Amino acid sequence: MLESLLILSIFLPLLFIIIFKPFQTKTGIKSPPKSYPFIGHYFSIRANGNHLVEWVTKLVLNSPTLTTYIHRPFGQKRVITANPSVVKHILKTNFLTYQKGDVFRASFHDFIGDGIFNVSGDEWKFIRQLSSHEFNTNSLRHFVEDVVDIELNERLIPILANAAANNTIIDLQDILQRFSFDSICKISFGYDPKYLIPSLPQSKFAIAFDDALRTTTERFHNITPWKLKRFLNIGSEKRLKEAVSEIRQFSKKVLNQKKQESSIQTVDLLSRFLCSGHTDENFLTDMVINTILAGRETTSASLTWYFWLLSKNPLVISEIVREINEVKSDARVYDEVKDMVYTHASLCESLRLYPPVPVDSKTALADDILPDGTAVKKGMVVTYSPYAMGRVEEAWGPDWMDFRPERWLKNDETTKKVRFVPKDPYTYSVFQAGPRICLGKDMAFLQMKRLVAGVIGRFDIIPATGDDFEPVMTTLTSKMKGGFPVKIMERR
Numbered sequence: 001m002l003e004s005l006l007i008l009s010i011f012l013p014l015l016f017i018i019i020f021k022p023f024q025t026k027t028g029i030k031s032p033p034k035s036y037p038f039i040g041h042y043f044s045i046r047a048n049g050n051h052l053v054e055w056v057t058k059l060v061l062n063s064p065t066l067t068t069y070i071h072r073p074f075g076q077k078r079v080i081t082a083n084p085s086v087v088k089h090i091l092k093t094n095f096l097t098y099q100k101g102d103v104f105r106a107s108f109h110d111f112i113g114d115g116i117f118n119v120s121g122d123e124w125k126f127i128r129q130l131s132s133h134e135f136n137t138n139s140l141r142h143f144v145e146d147v148v149d150i151e152l153n154e155r156l157i158p159i160l161a162n163a164a165a166n167n168t169i170i171d172l173q174d175i176l177q178r179f180s181f182d183s184i185c186k187i188s189f190g191y192d193p194k195y196l197i198p199s200l201p202q203s204k205f206a207i208a209f210d211d212a213l214r215t216t217t218e219r220f221h222n223i224t225p226w227k228l229k230r231f232l233n234i235g236s237e238k239r240l241k242e243a244v245s246e247i248r249q250f251s252k253k254v255l256n257q258k259k260q261e262s263s264i265q266t267v268d269l270l271s272r273f274l275c276s277g278h279t280d281e282n283f284l285t286d287m288v289i290n291t292i293l294a295g296r297e298t299t300s301a302s303l304t305w306y307f308w309l310l311s312k313n314p315l316v317i318s319e320i321v322r323e324i325n326e327v328k329s330d331a332r333v334y335d336e337v338k339d340m341v342y343t344h345a346s347l348c349e350s351l352r353l354y355p356p357v358p359v360d361s362k363t364a365l366a367d368d369i370l371p372d373g374t375a376v377k378k379g380m381v382v383t384y385s386p387y388a389m390g391r392v393e394e395a396w397g398p399d400w401m402d403f404r405p406e407r408w409l410k411n412d413e414t415t416k417k418v419r420f421v422p423k424d425p426y427t428y429s430v431f432q433a434g435p436r437i438c439l440g441k442d443m444a445f446l447q448m449k450r451l452v453a454g455v456i457g458r459f460d461i462i463p464a465t466g467d468d469f470e471p472v473m474t475t476l477t478s479k480m481k482g483g484f485p486v487k488i489m490e491r492r
Helices: 002-017 042-047 049-061 084-093 101-112 121-135 138-166 172-189 204-218 226-232 235-260 269-275 281-311 314-329 341-353 441-456
Strands: 067-071 077-081 169-171 360-364 381-384 409-411 418-420 459-463 485-490
Touching: 042 049, 049 067, 049 077, 084 381, 101 204, 101 226, 101 235, 101 281, 101 360, 121 269, 138 169, 138 172, 138 441, 138 459, 138 485, 169 172, 172 204, 172 235, 172 269, 172 281, 172 441, 204 235, 204 281, 226 235, 235 269, 235 281, 269 281, 281 314, 281 341, 281 441, 281 459, 314 341, 314 441, 341 409, 341 418, 341 441, 441 459
Parallel strands: 077 381
Antiparallel strands: 067 077, 169 485, 360 381, 409 418, 459 485
8 A cells, every 4th residue: 555655646746648558569569659758758668568678679679770768757868779889888998987887786785785796896896806716717617517417417307307207297497497596506605405306395595586686676667766665664675675684694604604614615606715715794695696696597597498499499409419419429428518519509599589688787977979879978877688689680680580500600611510600799798798798608608508418418398388389588587477388208
């Protein structure tokens, strides 16, 4: 009731200008976007609330410069772009001008604190240097390999084999989230939540993490000012407070246990930071939460869309199976996943179409002019969309809508082998680019390729909803709305 009164008190003076009722198109996207005094594109944003990513994509792709403005309520103006030259400008060329900004930091601070994803300037440089050193060690890479192998062979594959034997339907998205959560918790602070075991149990820590991420992201979309709701401790802000308390208390409990150990094995990231002399409780807790955030949602979402795309492209599956068999016959039990060139290309192609972070934003710290001539004022948010950039015909050709791993491959005249050809990171910005490029990129590919080799080499994954199943991407994250129900069959 109190939330409703707050919304009414804010928008009652605006009712006299509600003269526009958007219509529904066959695609589900309501158009055209019409801006009104004071409330801007509020009605269009509200009407497209269930598919904002697709709506934004349509706007930028219809712009000659691949850049446009969105007018938010109360005079806020935001730049939205899919222009590679603009992306390079904000992520590299003029990097110091485009940072997280106060709005982003305030919105996410309750959840991720002063971790690497929520700081800028000297704070960011310090954490980046520490993290970069640890991520580049061979010992961490071997530890990640061990974690993934155990989770894959002792938990994921037995669950899939059981589903195949009993002809049961499982939600593959849920299974992959559990796989990613177990893996990243072990890698981050040496804790095994045992989220992916046959009983598929609930986990207070995992549920709290989901609640915190969802509610924090909703702060950008809700009309009711979230700071007022937090002050009154009502609704979603009350739930967020409870979830964050659960996450931080548990993280600090694990941290204190490690501090009390007589001999710390430097395998997981938390132990590595402790052994290097960093003992500040808040700093280490923020580090752990940020690492879990980066590793859980992105990997599971990426693999969910990947397996759906494979189910629609049997020829791609055949090539992946052929490559897996070649690696096996070469006396390697796919230890060297770097040799799986076609599989790597297929993952990149899936990420092009369904990036785990479909949009990302920076805030301008000074007035600027973007390379395409767009004017940016100090304090303005500039958002780039990897999802839209994967659909730019000028970059990917008229067949951009096709799932075609071959677009990443080229025949090497010298070796007579097919080699992988990476794309310009400012055209393919799935892992960001420039100084903030994702530190865990190689770790993510290692994890995904090992999982694909283990699963596709043995099982067929068939959507339980039929061949015509067209999943919907949720607005707040890149998850599939309603999950991904599948049947598992042993590969002949």
